[in-house]
Amino acid sequence: MLIKNLIEDTHSFWTEGSGNFPEIVLSSRIRLARNLEEFLFNTSNKENSKGVLKTIKDATSNIESLEFFNLEIFNDLERKVLVEKHLISPGHGHNPQNKGILVNKEGSVSIMVNEEDHLRIQCFGSGLVLKDLWQKCTELDDLLEEKLNFAFNEKYGYLTTCPTNLGTGLRVSVMMHLPALVLTRQTNLILRQLSQVGVAVRGIFGEGTEALGNLFQISNQISLGQSEEEIVANVNLIVKRLVDQEQKAREYLLNKSGLLIEDKAKRAYGILTNAKIISSEEAFSLISDLRLGKTLGMVENLEIKPINELFLLCQPAYLQIISGKEMTAQERDIKRAEIFKEILQR
Amino acid sequence: MLIKNLIEDTHSFWTEGSGNFPEIVLSSRIRLARNLEEFLFNTSNKENSKGVLKTIKDATSNIESLEFFNLEIFNDLERKVLVEKHLISPGHGHNPQNKGILVNKEGSVSIMVNEEDHLRIQCFGSGLVLKDLWQKCTELDDLLEEKLNFAFNEKYGYLTTCPTNLGTGLRVSVMMHLPALVLTRQTNLILRQLSQVGVAVRGIFGEGTEALGNLFQISNQISLGQSEEEIVANVNLIVKRLVDQEQKAREYLLNKSGLLIEDKAKRAYGILTNAKIISSEEAFSLISDLRLGKTLGMVENLEIKPINELFLLCQPAYLQIISGKEMTAQERDIKRAEIFKEILQR
Helix, strand or coil: HHHHHHHHHCCCCCCCCCCCCCCCCCEEEEEEEECCCCCCCCCHHHHHHHHHEEEEEHHHCCCCCCEEEEEEEEEEHHHHHHHHHHCHEEEHHHHCCCCEECCCCCEEEEECCCCCCCCCEEEECCCCCCCHHHHHHHHHHHHHHCCCCEEEECCECCCCHHHCCCCCCCEEEEEECCCCHCCCCCCCHHHHHHHHHCCEECCCCCCCCCCHHEEEEEEECCCCCHHHHHHHHHHHHHHHHEEEEEHHHHHHHHHHHHHHHHHHHHHHHHHHCCCCCCCHHHHHHHHHHHHHHHHCCCCCCCHHHHHHHHHHHCCCHHHHHHCCCCHHHHHHEEEEHHHHHHHCCC | HHHHHHHCCCCCCCCCCCCCCCCEEEEEECCCCCCCCCCCCCCCCCHHHHHHHHHHHHHCCCCCEEEEEEEEHHHHHHHHHHHHHCCCCCCHCCCCCEEEEECCCCCCCEECCCCCCCCCEEEEEECHHHHHHHHHHHHHHHHHHHHEEEEEECCCCCCCCCHHHHHHCEEEEEECCCCHHHHHHHHHHHHHHHHHHCEEEEEEEECCCHHHHEEEEEEEECCCCCCCHHHHHHHHHHHHHHHHHHHHHHHHHHHHHHHHHHHHHHHHHHHHHHCCCHHHHHHHHHHHHHHHHHHHCCCCCCCHHHHHHHHHHHHHHHHHHHHCCCCCHHHHHHHHHHHCCCHHHC
């Protein structure tokens, strides 16, 4: 994959609109945490990290499907784009020293090197495709294990820096659009119930972020005491239940207040295609309204893919990259409005 | 004029967009109050009113340019439309018994019979055209005086039911769109100053109504102690000063925050052409935003006339008339959105 595409491509695994339940599930992600036996588990130790980075780069150099990039080749803005595309975590992008990333051509695999763990293997897909992703991820894990010596303990499984990742080192997460559950005020209760069965719910940008645009990240909280397959199946089941609840809520809204939903969706379209200035926060909310209307068949001549792309384009760094310059908040709000118009009317 | 046109025509003197300063002045109106010497000045006395109505109907029957209608031939909704078109006052439309209206073909003359006074002669025009209207009104007054015996007193001039109309019986009023003065928070001060020089400021539907859509009716408060020409010249001068202030405020906004104004105007356009439900109150505000943007050259392919028509169509009775049925508030909000789309995209 060319660096340029990695940074500039507007398509992302989470804008495709394919896979299962694309009206509700934007994307699936599976992440494995792995560490090298022969190094300290401390990625903030400079010498140690240098060694980890070199070892991994060298060991993977003959894996054709993966390309290695040292994070230091990216400037601040470019690293922020990688975060916005969910290819790296905010923490990984923060300080690039002795950090790396291994990606495949399609952007559906991204391995962070020297994030909290030595390796964080991530596989992405559009829609609800956890089982496929698990298959892909485990193959990749096996391939890497042939070349690297992963720290493993009979009792605890794969050893990780943070104990919450111990065991399988597995994090399964799904990005869902749940506007109808929000509108029918069911989210609080449902999400509280989920936390009781070991499922974490976060906003679009991970821990501690708000559910902007009614987007929710659903993931397993612990990775110990269950097999990988059980964890994947468990999250899959819960997501399917949520899909079902969201579908029922959408049907309810359609029957009960279809016209209001249509009005909101069409107003959102009217504003998104006419405004001269749109803040990121407002954009998330408008796109959510438009997306709900679209999935209920109320918006003609518009596919779900460009709507998903708008979510990506809400974000500040990506906007600046495609504009080719750093911008103030107001300049971004203007550029955002300009690009939204283009995308929705193309 | 056909009754059908009188009621159903979407064009009104105040939607034309012609005359002087049409960007700021929607319409001008001159009204003369006259009473018949031989009758009581009490239009609520049934026998008396009957006599007044018959006398005026008979006396004007051979004036070719005017057509007489007994208000009782109109149903409630139709009378409300006449109010919304400003052809009759809300009070005149309230109870039609023994009340009448004389109108010309163009809808630019409307004489209310048995409103508060026996006759209220009204001449309308688009833009700031007070001098022309005064000419027209005075000719009409002379014509009527040849056929009717107006109560007149050497000391007080024309006698009227309410003492505030004594003397000339003249009310000169101008409907202005003053969004920039409102946005720059100058209206309160300016309007307070105006009241000190004998000028009244009201909302679009007369006394006690809010300035919906930033529309203001400017008129003289007293009609005694000045000649008609002085009153007309005085209001004309004050309106011109307001036009000047509004123009300066628009220039200021254009320079200071042109993009915000354009954003508001284009969002208004986006909502007005896409929404499924629009309340009357929201409509007034959106049309005001759109109109301001249009007059500042920010809205392409749209004339001022259809925008003015929208103001007329904000109103509940008119909407129901063109829909051919009585409607609930929600049905009206839906119909309004439908018609707005049609008008703006035709």
